[in-house]
Amino acid sequence: MTRELPWSGSHQTNGTGGSRYGSVQFTFDFKDLVKGRKVYWVEAQTGYKPPACRFLISDQEVKHLPVQLYDAAREDGPLRYVDGVWYWNHNLTGEFLLEASLLTSECRKVDFIRHHAQFCAIGGCSDQGKEGDGAAGRVIAYILSRKTDVIDAPLVVTAPKKVLSSAVERGLSRICMALGAISGKLNGPLNSNTSVDAALRAAMLQYAEGERNAAVETVKLIGSDDIFRKRLGSMVEAHFGVKSEVMAS
Numbered sequence: 001m002t003r004e005l006p007w008s009g010s011h012q013t014n015g016t017g018g019s020r021y022g023s024v025q026f027t028f029d030f031k032d033l034v035k036g037r038k039v040y041w042v043e044a045q046t047g048y049k050p051p052a053c054r055f056l057i058s059d060q061e062v063k064h065l066p067v068q069l070y071d072a073a074r075e076d077g078p079l080r081y082v083d084g085v086w087y088w089n090h091n092l093t094g095e096f097l098l099e100a101s102l103l104t105s106e107c108r109k110v111d112f113i114r115h116h117a118q119f120c121a122i123g124g125c126s127d128q129g130k131e132g133d134g135a136a137g138r139v140i141a142y143i144l145s146r147k148t149d150v151i152d153a154p155l156v157v158t159a160p161k162k163v164l165s166s167a168v169e170r171g172l173s174r175i176c177m178a179l180g181a182i183s184g185k186l187n188g189p190l191n192s193n194t195s196v197d198a199a200l201r202a203a204m205l206q207y208a209e210g211e212r213n214a215a216v217e218t219v220k221l222i223g224s225d226d227i228f229r230k231r232l233g234s235m236v237e238a239h240f241g242v243k244s245e246v247m248a249s
């Protein structure tokens with residue numbers, strides 16, 4: 001049974017229990033990763049359930065390696081290439097080693113997903129079992145405070161009309177909640193756009209770096225929840241070129 005790559009439908013990378021690689025998921029198109037490179041069969045790891053087939057994707061000289069060139073258009077293996085489409089037999093685990101940099105600027109989609117409750121690839125982190133809202137908040141806060149545009153394209157939906165992806169909207173909701181701008185308690189001395197923008201940007205950078213308590217203290221300098229939301233909404237529109245529905249409501 002084969003399924004087109006990249007895997008569509010499920011956003012979980014490790015079964016239904018969630019991902020063991022954390023809550024930020026970058027989706028690449030398999031054909032982008034193999035373009036200009038060759039695929040090599042490495043080995044089968046039968047100790048895994050389901051067993052894993054290991055491949056190397058490289059444009060380097062591999063004569064010194066115990067690998068075999070794998071022609072996906074002809075081989076009778078779990079990875080197939082037919083009429084311009086890549087397929088994978090999803091009854092098996094696939095492990096692909098890419099001998100190149102995996103550039104986030106080439107990813108097609110960004111999602112925030114559930115971290116597995118027990119399994120963690122780095123042996124244990126504070127996100128186990130979490131749904132990914134905290135990760136969404138921190139990533140979006142980083143993008144807005146640092147004005148980095150490297151993953152803007154996969155964070156914006158362009159058809160049928162241009163809107164922010166649910167990943168961004170989810171991050172914005174989380175930022176408002178995490179920074180204490182949802183209960184009408186903000187009553188600080190800052191009210192001008194310039195000063196509120198500076199405080200907001202500083203607070204989001206603190207939050208993105210994991211200093212949530214310090215970020216909440218910075219946000220307390222802002223005059224009201226209303227101006228916090230208004231300036232955050234305007235920052236989002238300036239950055240992505242599209243309005244946030246969450247910030248407008």
Ligand SMILES: [Zn+2]
Nearest residue numbers: 022120124125
């Ligand atoms: Zn973890």
